[in-house]
Amino acid sequence: MLRQSIIAASHCPNPSVAGAAILSATRATRCLSRTRPYVRQLEAAFATPSTTIQIQNRIPQRLYSSRSNRPTWPHTTAAPGPSTGSFEPLIPPSPSKLGAPRPARSYTRTRHWSRRLLILSALLGLGYLTDKYIYASGLARSLRTFGVGLVVAADYKLNFRPEPLPIPWIGIPEGIPELHRRNAERLFDLLRHNGGLYLKIGQAIAMQSAVLPPEFQAMFSRMFDDAPQDSWEEVEQVIREDFGGRSVEEVFGISFTGKEGKGVMERTARASASVAQVHWARLPDGREVAIKIQKPEIEKQIGWDLWAFKVVTWVYTWWFDLPLYSLVPFISERLRLETDFENEAKNSEIMRQLVEKEPSLRGRVYVPPVYPELSSKRVLTTEWIEGIRLWDKDAMTRPWLGGYGNGSAGVHGAQLDPPDMAAIRNALRKSTQGYTHMIKPERTEWKGRRGKGGLGLSTKDVMTTMVDLFSAQIFKWGVVHCDPHPGNIFIRRLPSGRAELVLIDHGLYVYMSDKFRHEYGEFWKALMTFDNNKIKEITNEWGIKAADLFASATLLRPYEGGDDGGFQTKLMKHLDGKKTASERSYEMQARMKQGIRDVLADEDKWPKELIFIGRNMRIVQGNNQYLGSPVNRIKMMGTWASRSLFQDPNLPLGRRLVNYWHHFLFKFVLALTDVAFYFFRIRQLLHRGGGMEDELEARMRDVAKEFGVELQHNVFEG
Known part of the structure; x- marks a missing residue:
């Protein structure tokens, strides 16, 4: 049959068809040749004439043309005996005998997790790109803030104690200073890395850094460096x-x-x-x-x-x-x-x-x-504006x-x-x-x-103008510029030889209501005359319990006119002298923490404007101190507070006349403060000590040391 196929293909008029037919026939011949060993096995297994004849009749004779010349299949054992029965084909077993079917192994869980990982990766990538290019990395900055904030909080919660924890990887063998140093570094790096509004918050902290530990002061003094420019x-x-x-x-x-x-x-x-x-x-x-x-x-x-x-x-x-x-x-x-x-x-x-x-x-x-x-x-x-900045004291006075x-x-x-x-x-x-x-x-x-x-100017002339300006804002107008740091104040020379103060950057303001402005003026006047009943009346109106502590924070000096000797005496009371210095410091800071709670006792009644008014006065005090305390800042502010009470157009005429008489008496009392001011001024000129602001801050520093806080005043240096 194969030979006939080859002959028929050779007579085919189409060469391509003939070639394909010959190739197919050749492949079939090769396949049949490979079956010869298996045929011999079948002959040996069915060694009966009838079976052999049937097999030979089914296989082309050409495959057996040289059968006698080929070796027989080697057997290591004797062939089985001849079968006496008829040939029966192999029958597959019944499904009932195979047992219950088992499902094929499935990898559904692996596929689900792979799909979830791919979806999660895609969502994270999309979220990152969205946050970076649409929200200017706002989410990333927030997450960074949460991380650092939690680390700092946990560090202080665990390690701010009289004695460090004994666990090496949690405790701080270096003590509290090392605790402050590393957390100051963490916060500084966070604020500088995030930039933007975080830098402004850092500068606000730096302006108040005099009440922070020295480690924070040293770190945050670099917050006033110029920020990078945009393209x-x-x-x-x-x-x-x-x-x-x-x-x-x-x-x-x-x-x-x-x-x-x-x-x-x-x-x-x-x-x-x-x-x-x-x-x-x-x-x-x-x-x-x-x-x-x-x-x-x-x-x-x-x-x-x-x-x-x-x-x-x-x-x-x-x-x-x-x-x-x-x-x-x-x-x-x-x-x-x-x-x-x-x-x-x-x-x-x-x-x-x-x-x-x-x-x-x-x-x-x-x-x-x-x-x-x-x-x-x-x-x-x-x-x-052409001029010099307030911090250029040398150019101002040459x-x-x-x-x-x-x-x-x-x-x-x-x-x-x-x-x-x-x-x-x-x-x-x-x-x-x-x-x-x-x-x-x-x-x-x-x-x-x-x-x-x-410019050939007097620092006294400059600071007099500055204190007058910000006192008028607080006590007379109720419109307060809350960021008067030296970078926002230019100094120029008038043709008369006097100083002209230029105020810029008016973004951060607070507006005081007439009622609150009047109360704040009365509060300042009461501070200067030790009118403790008036102080308690006003602080109760504002929801403040610790009147002495708030008075000291307002004056930026220890207030000793309280009925019980002032807040220093109150907080030092009942301290055990047998305790170690670290234990006493820890207990004092715990009392200071309670004092903050007392100042913010009634949050609904507490005037929120006090936050930024206090910031304004602290910066003005720092400016005065930086220029050598040339003016009696407290007396000047007290005078403006008293003057505003009789110049207030919202008061009835009778009340204004009474306030005018009180103002006259008040100025007489304030004249006594000049004795102390000129004493410190003469001592400063003789190089025997600092000015009045230096003396006040030295007293505050001595008090603060009892609380474990080391005050500094080199905010604008470096």
């Missing part, structure tokens, strides 16, 4: 988004290519802070302006940051049993308003009008005007070399001398990559040819 592309993005898609050139009328009739602007920021950065520009009409541009990530991060702040404060309130969480809504609202530049513009204009209407401050204080047509929610354009009858550039809002615009435009035209370096002239003629000149 110019990000600056352009913010301006386009806030001004309806218009470019920087269109909004401010400037040119980076030197076009005639256009203004100029510096791409590099003159200052960069936690929330915004400031660029200098000269408008086409000749005005020099400071353009404050919010960093684009702040708007996306602030919601997450404030939420994290609330959660951490809630945990600390519960864990350490301190009534802090009730303060969170008010603080969060103030921080959110601080990032709203429209709110800052409103505060600035209100303060500008109040200063202009106050005869005692007009001409001594200057608030730069805001240009609303060039401002938005994230862009604030104000007059550019001799004036700017000429008799002359003042600093720009005093009273005078237009500044224009830069060489022709040279600037030529440089812009020649530059292929745009003008990237600074354009604004330095205007340092007042330093003289050798650069050794200064």
